[in-house]
Amino acid sequence: MTDHLDLLDDLLARARREGADTADAVAVAATAISVAHRLGKPEGIERAESADLGLRVMIGRRQAMASTTDLSEDGRARLVDQVLTMARIAPEDPWCGLADPALLAKDIPELDIAEAGEPTADDLAMMAAEAEDAARAVKGVTNSEGAEAGWSRRHIALATSGGFAGSYAATRYGLSASVLAGSGTLMETDYDYSAATHRDGLAAPGNVGRTAGERAVRKLNPRKASTAKLPVVFENRLSGRLLRALAGAISGPAIARGTSFLKSALGTAVFAPGISIIDDPHRRRGLGSKPFDGEGVANARRAVIDKGVLTTWLLDSSSARQLGLASTGHAARGTASPPSPSPSNFYMEAGAKTFKDLIGDIRQGLLVTELMGMGVNGVTGDYSQGAAGFWIENGEIAYPVSEITIASNLKDMFRTLEPASDLVFRAGTDAPSLRIEAMTVAGK
Secondary structure: OHHHHHHHHHHHHHHHHOOOOEEEEEEEEEEEEEEEEEOOEEEEEEEEEEEEEEEEEEEOOEEEEEEEOOOOHHHHHHHHHHHHHHHHHOOOOOOOOOOOHHHEOOOOOOOOOOOOOOOOHHHHHHHHHHHHHHHHOOOOEEEEEEEEEEEEEEEEEEEEOOOOEEEEEEEEEEEEEEEEEOOHHHOEEEEEEEEEOOHHHOOOHHHHHHHHHHHHHHOOOOEOOOOEEEEEEEOOOOOHHHHHHHHHHOEHHHHHHOOOOOOOOOOOEOOOOOOOEEEOOOOOOOOOOOOOOOOOEOOOOEEEEEOOEEOOOEOOHHHHHHHOOOOOOOEEOOOOOOOEEOOOOEEEOOOOEOHHHHHOOOOEEEEEEEEEOOOEOOOOOEEEEEEEEEEEEOOEEEEEEEEEEEEEEHHHHHHHOEEEOOOOOOOOEEOOOEEEEEEEEEOO
16 A cells, blocks of 8 residues: 555656646556356356556646556656646646545545455355355256356555545455256246455355345246336345436536436435435445545545435535535546546435335235346436336235336436335445335336
């Protein structure tokens, strides 16, 4: 970490000497291992290591950014020369610039997002094998797409000519299994996965595999659904996609351009009064946790939706300037592009009802367990996606259904959705199972 910050200090000093008014730089060093297992045999082992430097410079109101994997002195010199050459001919951007010094992080919290040590390939292979064996042991499973176990570690360092310097590390474990059930043209496939910053946060490999197998088998012999306007329930494994649509709609650049269906919604009720949606970059062991944002701005837990009311946009420094506001600490970045806003650990708080209670009074409806395609219009809020799942009859899961389209408008969906109590922190953007009171379900 110290070496990375030293490299960044050198890079910034070179850029300033060569003509940059201000600059920031980021270093990312990563190591990753993945092991695949299929049909009872190892299928592949991969290990990757990388190190990248990214430099952004501002000359007046012109900015440019580039990256390199050559960390040598000559490589850094070439990077500075390239970026300054680009900045001198770049179009003016009235909103570019470093973060407000008053907003920079002074203290870097310990979030316990990096596990010490490194697993061996044999450790990961055993996890993948156990997951696939458990999946293939489920009655009705006929083939396997395999199981994979992986681990990665990333070191991130950021320094700016405005006085910020900080670094942190994060690890991630992942485990997945995917199998097929049935035969011929009547085959169905499904999967399960688990991800965590620490190995002890992963689901047991046998549970991941068994769930993948059971999900595939229960999809066999799907029926078509009749077209109607019905209650629709999104299972908690994919309900977070609705939160991703929300994050895009309240992102600073979309608001500044006027291209969001929520552009006039700040301070108004967007959801029902009982709904709260949190963004928490300091959640311990959170998959999206980070101690400061991509510009060095201090970040903190925020109720983005508080009792149904939209309280904030997601802003980096550039979009904040366009809107006459202050950064909310949501800047994210890589080494090759400027910062842009993004949530961290973004989740909807759990509701009071169990899943069983959530569907208990539905006479006819749809449980969505799979979504296909990209079906959100960010300007209008119109929502339409291919789906598959299970028909609900008289409050019970009745039979699998497929080849369905579900449609509505996100404004209506947000206002009427009801969360269950089954929130699981699975992907970094998470929600419990969600019931939408009425959507158009188009089938046969």
